[in-house]
Amino acid sequence: MGTTTIRILRVAAVIAAMGSLVVTAQQAEAPQVSFQDLRDGLKNPTRWLTYGGDYGSQRHSPLTQITPQNVQRLTPQWAFQTETLGKFEATPVVLDGVIYITGPEDTGWALDARTGRQIWRYHRDLPNGIIACCGRVNRGFAAMGDRLFKTTLDAHVVAISMKSGAILWDSVMENFRNGYSGTPAPLAFKDKVVAGMAGAEYGVRGFVDAYDIQTGKRAWRFYTTAGPGDPGYRTWQGTDAKAWEHGGGSTWTTGSYDPEQNLIFWGTGNAGPDYNGAEREGDNLYTASIVALDGDTGQMRWHYQFTPHDVWDWDSTQVPVLADVTIGGQPRKVVIFANRNGFFYVLDRVTGKLIYGKPFIQTSWAKEIRADGRPMLLPGSLPTEEGARVCPDQSGGTNWMSPSFDPALGLLFVTARDSCGTFYSWQDEYKPGEGFRGGAVTRLNEVQHAALRAIDVATGERRWEFPYTAQSWAGVLSTASGLLFAGSSGNLMAFDARSGKNLWHYQTGSALYAGATTYMLDGRQYVLMPSGTTLTAFALPEAAPAEGR
Amino acid sequence: MRRRWSIPIVVALWLIAEGVALTQPPGARAQNAGVARAQARVTKNPLEGNRDAIRNGGAMFRTRCAGCHGPDARGYVGPDLTGLWALGVSDDRIFETVREGVPGTDMPAADPSRVPDRDIWQVLAYVRTVAASTPPLALTGNADNGARIFQSTCRTCHMVNGSGGQLGPDLSRIGSGRPRAALTKKIRAPSDNIRPGYEPVTLVLSDGQRIRAVKKNEDEFSIQVIDMRQRVQGYVKANLTEVANDKQSVMPAYGPDQLSNGDLDDVVSYLATLRGPDSGRR
Numbered sequence: 001m002g003t004t005t006i007r008i009l010r011v012a013a014v015i016a017a018m019g020s021l022v023v024t025a026q027q028a029e030a031p032q033v034s035f036q037d038l039r040d041g042l043k044n045p046t047r048w049l050t051y052g053g054d055y056g057s058q059r060h061s062p063l064t065q066i067t068p069q070n071v072q073r074l075t076p077q078w079a080f081q082t083e084t085l086g087k088f089e090a091t092p093v094v095l096d097g098v099i100y101i102t103g104p105e106d107t108g109w110a111l112d113a114r115t116g117r118q119i120w121r122y123h124r125d126l127p128n129g130i131i132a133c134c135g136r137v138n139r140g141f142a143a144m145g146d147r148l149f150k151t152t153l154d155a156h157v158v159a160i161s162m163k164s165g166a167i168l169w170d171s172v173m174e175n176f177r178n179g180y181s182g183t184p185a186p187l188a189f190k191d192k193v194v195a196g197m198a199g200a201e202y203g204v205r206g207f208v209d210a211y212d213i214q215t216g217k218r219a220w221r222f223y224t225t226a227g228p229g230d231p232g233y234r235t236w237q238g239t240d241a242k243a244w245e246h247g248g249g250s251t252w253t254t255g256s257y258d259p260e261q262n263l264i265f266w267g268t269g270n271a272g273p274d275y276n277g278a279e280r281e282g283d284n285l286y287t288a289s290i291v292a293l294d295g296d297t298g299q300m301r302w303h304y305q306f307t308p309h310d311v312w313d314w315d316s317t318q319v320p321v322l323a324d325v326t327i328g329g330q331p332r333k334v335v336i337f338a339n340r341n342g343f344f345y346v347l348d349r350v351t352g353k354l355i356y357g358k359p360f361i362q363t364s365w366a367k368e369i370r371a372d373g374r375p376m377l378l379p380g381s382l383p384t385e386e387g388a389r390v391c392p393d394q395s396g397g398t399n400w401m402s403p404s405f406d407p408a409l410g411l412l413f414v415t416a417r418d419s420c421g422t423f424y425s426w427q428d429e430y431k432p433g434e435g436f437r438g439g440a441v442t443r444l445n446e447v448q449h450a451a452l453r454a455i456d457v458a459t460g461e462r463r464w465e466f467p468y469t470a471q472s473w474a475g476v477l478s479t480a481s482g483l484l485f486a487g488s489s490g491n492l493m494a495f496d497a498r499s500g501k502n503l504w505h506y507q508t509g510s511a512l513y514a515g516a517t518t519y520m521l522d523g524r525q526y527v528l529m530p531s532g533t534t535l536t537a538f539a540l541p542e543a544a545p546a547e548g549r
Numbered sequence: 550m551r552r553r554w555s556i557p558i559v560v561a562l563w564l565i566a567e568g569v570a571l572t573q574p575p576g577a578r579a580q581n582a583g584v585a586r587a588q589a590r591v592t593k594n595p596l597e598g599n600r601d602a603i604r605n606g607g608a609m610f611r612t613r614c615a616g617c618h619g620p621d622a623r624g625y626v627g628p629d630l631t632g633l634w635a636l637g638v639s640d641d642r643i644f645e646t647v648r649e650g651v652p653g654t655d656m657p658a659a660d661p662s663r664v665p666d667r668d669i670w671q672v673l674a675y676v677r678t679v680a681a682s683t684p685p686l687a688l689t690g691n692a693d694n695g696a697r698i699f700q701s702t703c704r705t706c707h708m709v710n711g712s713g714g715q716l717g718p719d720l721s722r723i724g725s726g727r728p729r730a731a732l733t734k735k736i737r738a739p740s741d742n743i744r745p746g747y748e749p750v751t752l753v754l755s756d757g758q759r760i761r762a763v764k765k766n767e768d769e770f771s772i773q774v775i776d777m778r779q780r781v782q783g784y785v786k787a788n789l790t791e792v793a794n795d796k797q798s799v800m801p802a803y804g805p806d807q808l809s810n811g812d813l814d815d816v817v818s819y820l821a822t823l824r825g826p827d828s829g830r831r
Contacts, residue, residue, distance in 0.1 A: 439608065
């Protein structure tokens, strides 16, 4: 090897080293989220990276600074005003001292997590004619790399720069004029972001989509109503041969992910038309179900249908909680699912087989969930023109509000309600973009009881409850110190997770439609709560400065 | 001597009760709603007598209308609908009232994006099947005497056009919606159906003092009331020994001993004249 060659190689080595330095500097600047970070969930307590806190959606933080003994001293530290009316249903992403949160009307913000001061604001100019049954809401960002992802009310998925709020790509899910909209927080893993949609009150055909994180190109789609060629197709038999084409099954709450199996678990919505099943006799797979989808291909590994032939608007769009628990002396990998239909289910998350299903509220439609996984229907439960009294009502025993799971206590905490309704049905005609419910429900005042309930996952038995004065839509957060944050009537409340004893409350001034989150920053544990148009950060008071300083 | 009210007066009153909608010339509102819709205007219910429509419409009526108009459409907190056709009101004018609602009352507009025309016609097809062939009976009471009774007995708790108490609901518009039977029932048996926002409650303070009141709001930790002295107050539940939700309304039940049938008729006739600040009578 000659001197010249050696010199060239030296120069090349220096250039290469400089290049890597530059790359390192760039990486240090960028707020990166890796797949491993997401797999680690809340192990790094300065972060909250995905809708459910971790891929299993346990919403259980390891933080212990705030305890049942000191929570009485919890006080607001700052507030951020979104100045955007509408239900504030979002869960934030918290990363490196910055909070990324979405609001109603397709808005979003990056905020300084120390002060609540705005860094940037995102706002999408929405076209006229948005069709959203239940509020122009959004439930949050997903994060991967230096990007955020969100669904939009006009049924797109967008990638947004964490640094500036700028749009990096914008992909159409479906034509919003046909009743499709996007409200859930997406779920990011590996090189994909998975998104759900809403619209089952308008005769949409539900799906779960995955998009390439870099390009926004759709990688796969899983339709939640089975068409020709799918084994579930024969479960759509009625007066309308095309019922599956507008059979509902929307996917408007974020699912969970099991990296070991590379499986996405996603809840599917009500069959449509909501209350009239004549045109769609059969089970109507895969509506009102949980589906386990291969993360790479979207192929269904298994499904479990909670409400076969749903005619009560009981979307199974609750959050599936993944956990490893001991049941009957056996270690089990499970999905825990408190369903809108009033039953509490534990499924084997490898096989999809039912372990047990027990009511967690007053139910009147099914006697029990049989060992084969099917509900045993009680007579008189189907909606009619004269009306049928059924418990729960269409809003259900719980809804999109997230539960939390404390693995140490083996308890699932869920916002629950007992209620009954009179279900009416009538014939409806499908027209794209028009309401397609085939009936309606009047709520009965005779039974109205709302509560926070703790359920022992090993047995399905209720351990305790805290009664609320009114129906609550607030999610739950638990922490390793044995604390629980939930709420009702605008009150953010803290409870002893073991006993359900209320320990603290703060009246936020507006109804709660989201759950609290928590993170550590500068040695202080913060609790974040969205309410009305306000995001409030709570913490314990800082220690008083020492004398003479 | 009691004045007998003629049918035309009853019709006129009913029309006022239904708001501006039915007092305008038939074409006027459609013009407001746009030329295109006016041109496409249907004057007669295309689904009248259609069996499927009547069945569907019955279910829709029970969910969307019966809460106010009663399960039999004979009125509850909203007007009796069974006399409409006997009074000569046309299908399209009823349709317009359902579509546009009645401003200033609890009758909402039906949003076309949620309620297609077909649904309204189906409901009307159903109501037509329970409609009476004769107009509703006229009110027979003496409204002037009713007004005197109201001033001496009811005004302490009920406000009319800015004057009176506030323990009970403001009655300034009560005549525009409630049918006679509902008003009578409310006076004779007020505890049968207590309106939200007026639920009776008894609070027991730590010193044993009992406060009877009407509940205005409540959460897990506090309760807000207007007490029998008509003071608006809030209480922290931790300072109370009991919060009892009562079954008996704070409004006394006026049985025939307290209010004769004739006087009751007069009071109801007076109440029927109350249709908002412009209705003249104070």
